[in-house]
Amino acid sequence: RKEVEQDPGPFNVPEGATVAFNCTYSNSASQSFFWYRQDCRKEPKLLMSVYSSGNEDGRFTAQLNRASQYISLLIRDSKLSDSATYLCVVSYYSGGYQKVTFGTGTKLQVIP
Amino acid sequence: GAVVSQHPSWVICKSGTSVKIECRSLDFQATTMFWYRQFPKQSLMLMATSNEGSKATYEQGVEKDKFLINHASLTLSTLTVTSAHPEDSSFYICSARVLGQGYNEQFFGPGTRLTVL
Numbered sequence A: 001r002k003e004v005e006q007d008p009g010p011f012n013v014p015e016g017a018t019v020a021f022n023c024t025y026s027n028s029a030s031q032s033f034f035w036y037r038q039d040c041r042k043e044p045k046l047l048m049s050v051y052s053s054g055n056e057d058g059r060f061t062a063q064l065n066r067a068s069q070y071i072s073l074l075i076r077d078s079k080l081s082d083s084a085t086y087l088c089v090v091s092y093y094s095g096g097y098q099k100v101t102f103g104t105g106t107k108l109q110v111i112p
Numbered sequence B: 001g002a003v004v005s006q007h008p009s010w011v012i013c014k015s016g017t018s019v020k021i022e023c024r025s026l027d028f029q030a031t032t033m034f035w036y037r038q039f040p041k042q043s044l045m046l047m048a049t050s051n052e053g054s055k056a057t058y059e060q061g062v063e064k065d066k067f068l069i070n071h072a073s074l075t076l077s078t079l080t081v082t083s084a085h086p087e088d089s090s091f092y093i094c095s096a097r098v099l100g101q102g103y104n105e106q107f108f109g110p111g112t113r114l115t116v117l
Helices: none
Strands: A004-006 A011-014 A019-025 A032-038 A045-050 A055-057 A060-065 A070-075 A084-094 A097-102 A106-111 B004-007 B010-013 B019-025 B032-038 B045-051 B067-073 B076-081 B090-100 B103-108 B112-116
Touching: A004 A084, A011 A019, A019 A084, A019 A106, A032 A060, A032 A070, A045 A055, A045 A060, A045 B103, A070 A084, A097 B045, B004 B090, B010 B019, B019 B032, B019 B090, B019 B112, B032 B067, B032 B076, B045 B067, B076 B090
Parallel strands: A011 A106, B010 B112
Antiparallel strands: A004 A019, A019 A070, A032 A045, A032 A084, A055 A060, A060 A070, A084 A097, A084 A106, B004 B019, B019 B076, B032 B045, B032 B090, B067 B076, B090 B103, B090 B112
């Protein structure tokens, strides 16, 4: 089983739609969780951290379910500019250093 | 946000040559930098974690003698791909970590596209 698993998609949604991505992780000792966005042939950029209590930033809502070991990202009112690959990132500390694992990403295509 | 630069942004070299990639944090000090590799249509794979002033910690399967990492200062880490071969062709990205009260964020460089002929 992969450490971090995501549905690769693509998710093709019309403008204005609501779309949700899930990401599961296998290491129960994982401590930090993030969603990154990566545009084609560009570096990833942090979209939001994911907190245990859940967090919202504008049209984006992230949630963490430790019991089931998954995190989710909800995008409301999708814009064309939201088209990108969304990477789930999980990290934990071991032996004094941070181990960071990226999911393979979920591709989102918002269509007019 | 914090800015991380990488140089060069792309490089083409012959098989057997060595290539050095620089990663700099421009407006902050980074005690920890990470080096990733991304093959087409795949996710980023962590290669190594680099702490300033100490030896890098390599992920399983990454040859430390082939991918030399030096983190001599709080703003500069270098990755040298020694005796590069075509299978080393990839997108190499570095990131620098910023730790603070309640947050832990990585800022990524723009990446270096390496093509080995």
